Amino acid sequence: MPGPTPKPGHMRQRRNQSSTARRLSTELPDDFVAPELPDLGDRVWLQQTREWWADVWSSPMAPEIAAGLADIHGLYVLAVLVDDFWRTGDPKLAAEIRLQRTAFGLTPIDRRRLQWEIERVDEAQDRGTRRRRTPPADEGQGGQEPPEDPRSVLHAV
Numbered sequence: 001m002p003g004p005t006p007k008p009g010h011m012r013q014r015r016n017q018s019s020t021a022r023r024l025s026t027e028l029p030d031d032f033v034a035p036e037l038p039d040l041g042d043r044v045w046l047q048q049t050r051e052w053w054a055d056v057w058s059s060p061m062a063p064e065i066a067a068g069l070a071d072i073h074g075l076y077v078l079a080v081l082v083d084d085f086w087r088t089g090d091p092k093l094a095a096e097i098r099l100q101r102t103a104f105g106l107t108p109i110d111r112r113r114l115q116w117e118i119e120r121v122d123e124a125q126d127r128g129t130r131r132r133r134t135p136p137a138d139e140g141q142g143g144q145e146p147p148e149d150p151r152s153v154l155h156a157v
Contacts, residue, residue, distance in 0.1 A: 032063060038076050049083040061105045061116065074103060 006012075034057030037045050045053075056062065056075065065071050078100045085093040105111045132152065 034058070034062065035072060037079055040080070043080075043083070045079075046083055046086050048086045049079060052082050053079060056104070056106065059106075060119075061111070064116065065104055071104065074100070078104075 034054075037050065037053050056065070065075065078097065081093055081097050081100060084090070085097060101107065102110045102113075105114050105116050111117070132149065
């Protein structure tokens with residue numbers, strides 16, 4: 001005995017979709033401006049901290065972090081922890097850094113938890129280009145030209 005008929009497609013609602021799921025572009029928007037490390041009076045930021053800050057803001061996660069304007073304050077706190085860690089090497093600071101950075105998707109496991117996926121468009125395009133340039137194994141046998149690949153007219157947009 002069949003069950004009830006399914007709802008029409010336009011009325012269905014998925015309840016298992018994550019609101020944080022994103023596909024992150026490897027290219028930052030043209031108008032994106034990374035914030036500077038804060039001026040904390042007498043603190044001179046170490047080179048390692050400045051490099052870490054630049055890495056964070058040049059990563060694919062930067063637009064997501066910038067979208068939540070309140071997040072910047074958490075990153076300022078994290079920058080102080082990173083700077084203090086490089087000054088002292090204290091393992092307790094390393095543990096706190098590890099806890100704090102999870103909120104910003106800065107590690108692969110954090111991105112997986114947030115369901116953030118970084119685009120790999122270039123790799124896919126390169127694979128397709130190599131595949132189209134590689135002649136088939138039986139080309140040239142029997143004196144016949146291989147048929148033209150109908151996909152050769154397709155281009156990525």
